[in-house]
Structures are given as structure tokens and as C-alpha cells.
Amino acid sequence: MLSRSILYLALCATSTASFADTVWLKNGDRLTGTIRVFDGGKLVLETDYGGTIPLDWKKVATLESERELLIKQGDFEGERAKALKPAGPGKVILANGEEPKTVELASIDQIMKPKPFVEDLTWTGNVGVSLDYKRAEKDTDDYDIDFKTKARHGRWRHNASGEYNREFQNDVKTTDNWETEYALDRFITDKFFWQGRGEYKRDKIEDLSRQRTVGTGPGYQFWDDELGAFSLASLVNRSDYLFDDGEKESFYSLSVKWDYNRYLIGKTVEMFSTGEVGRPLDNTADYSLDAEVGLRYKLTDWASLNMKAEKDQVSGADGDIDETRYTVGFGVGW
Incomplete structure (x- = not known):
């Protein structure tokens, strides 16, 4: 029973970590949480250990998320990324099926969760x-x-x-x-x-x-x-x-x-x-x-x-x- 409990807790921890977003900073720190929005030079990361944390975009090296996010480059150019994958310093990979695309973080103006039209109350x-x-x-x-x-x-x-x-x-x-x-x-x-x-x-x-x-x-x-x-x-x-x-x-x-x-x-x-x-x-x-x-x-x-x-x-x-x-x-x- 003890081994089963340990295995269950390990699986839960692994599952939770797999769904968490990750942000790597240029100083080597790594933060996990949920990316809420990026706008005005601030990346808002919601965590269970420090609440909502605004991060300076210039200090971000790369990031990762398994959630669908809307990435806007300029006022009119934007796309929905199925996931974000880490890349080299100052870059991120937009994963969209068979054609992932690497972009510079400096070219991104906004990141936000797409808002569906029909949803629960x-x-x-x-x-x-x-x-x-x-x-x-x-x-x-x-x-x-x-x-x-x-x-x-x-x-x-x-x-x-x-x-x-x-x-x-x-x-x-x-x-x-x-x-x-x-x-x-x-x-x-x-x-x-x-x-x-x-x-x-x-x-x-x-x-x-x-x-x-x-x-x-x-x-x-x-x-x-x-x-x-x-x-x-x-x-x-x-x-x-x-x-x-x-x-x-x-x-x-x-x-x-x-x-x-x-x-x-x-x-x-x-x-x-x-x-x-x-x-x-x-x-x-x-x-x-x-x-x-x-x-x-x-x-x-x-x-x-x-x-x-x-x-x-x-x-x-x-x-x-x-x-x-x-x-x-x-x-x-x-």
C-alpha cells in the first residue's frame, strides 16, 4: 500500500509539472506556473508559491507551454500556437503541428490565451x-x-x-x-x-x-x-x-x-x-x-x-x- 501511495503521488507530481508553463530567465533561474498574458514589456506568470508575478520581458531567455496561446507580432500579425517550446536564448518555438517556427522574443508584442466565443457561464x-x-x-x-x-x-x-x-x-x-x-x-x-x-x-x-x-x-x-x-x-x-x-x-x-x-x-x-x-x-x-x-x-x-x-x-x-x-x-x- 505504501509503494502504491508513493507511486500515485509521483504520478500526480509528474502530471502537474507537465501541464505547468516554464519560464527561463537570462540569469539561469527557472520559474513554473501559468502564463496569463504578456503585454507592455511584462510577462504575467501566476504561481502557487508567489501569487501573480510580473516578469521583465527583457530578462526572459525562453519559455515553454503546452497550452494554446495567441502570439501577436505587430498590430495585425498574429497566430495561435498549439504549444510553445524552448529555443536558444532570446528565442521560442511556436509549435503548430508539422511546421514549428522559431521566432525572436523581441518580435513578440503580446501573448494571451485565446478567448472562445461560446463558453460556460x-x-x-x-x-x-x-x-x-x-x-x-x-x-x-x-x-x-x-x-x-x-x-x-x-x-x-x-x-x-x-x-x-x-x-x-x-x-x-x-x-x-x-x-x-x-x-x-x-x-x-x-x-x-x-x-x-x-x-x-x-x-x-x-x-x-x-x-x-x-x-x-x-x-x-x-x-x-x-x-x-x-x-x-x-x-x-x-x-x-x-x-x-x-x-x-x-x-x-x-x-x-x-x-x-x-x-x-x-x-x-x-x-x-x-x-x-x-x-x-x-x-x-x-x-x-x-x-x-x-x-x-x-x-x-x-x-x-x-x-x-x-x-x-x-x-x-x-x-x-x-x-x-x-x-x-x-x-x-x-
């Missing part, structure tokens, strides 16, 4: 919290909580987001609003999709107290991979505005929505921007803009520091709204 998202306390001639307390999440299964994608903001100046409430949005995407091809969405905003301080919007229209996914995603959607909307004095407005509009994020510096920094710009069809308002742009700096695999700027602007016959907010806070992601 995947769920990603993040929650951010920012608090601002200022004690001066006017004491200010500002609280902001926001979340964004996506769930994808096959040709369906669910998108949900929300935000709550409250601010006090000398114990007087000066800001109190929240908003939430849900959108459902149905992919027609790998890139084109059709979106239906609903949005609700509530403001207890400003003149424009309630906004309800439903819309539908086509969209296009430019990319969605290990390094980020970018999509545009063109929508026809029905909006209902309720003002604090009881006045109401209902109108149809055309709008363009965008959703962008991009990881940099070995996936330690993330740039993101979401928003929508629209124009009513019956001239009840000139235009509306609701946008945000920011950065996330990853402290760990799940925690980050967030910096964000938000712009909410409406120009119409019943008055204008022009608000810009800047927040810094802490976030968690999955």
Missing part, C-alpha cells in the same frame, strides 16, 4: 467605495458606492451597473442620488450583437428628480480578450423626465454607448471608460451626456485603488445640468 465585476471627509470652514462628508458586473453564457451577455452618492456640507445634505442600469446583449455573430436596456435615475436634490429610459439597438464588439474589451452600441430610446416642480417630459432619442477597458503594465493598471451621448428626436433637449473615465491600480488579485472622473450633462429648454465629480477610493473585483 463567466461572471466578472467590481465594486468601488470612496469616502471624502473635509474639515474646514465648511465641513464636507462625501460617500460614493458603485458597482459594475457582467455575466456571459454562449451568445447572451448580461450587464448591470449602479451607483449611489450622498454628500453633506455642515450637516446639510447637498447631494443625494442613485442610478441603476441593466442591459441584455444577444450576439448575432462573433462581433455584432443586439442590445436591450433599461435605466433609472433618482435625484432628491436637483430639479431633474427622476429619469427613466428604455432602449434597443445594434452593437459591435471590437475586441474582448485577456487585456480588455471595447464595444459600441447605437440605440433608439424612450425617456421620461420628471422635474421637481411636477413638470414632465417624454421623448424619443438616438444615442451611442461605449464600454472600454484596457490593462497595462502586466495587468497591474486598468484604464476604463463607459458612457452615453444622445440627442432627442423632437428637440425637447439639445443633447445629454453621461460618462466616466478612470484608472484602477491593482494591489492584489482582488483589491485595487480607483480614481474616477464623472460627467453628467443635460441641455434642454427646462434648464441645464452640468456636473463633474472626481472620486478616489478602494475597490474589489472578481
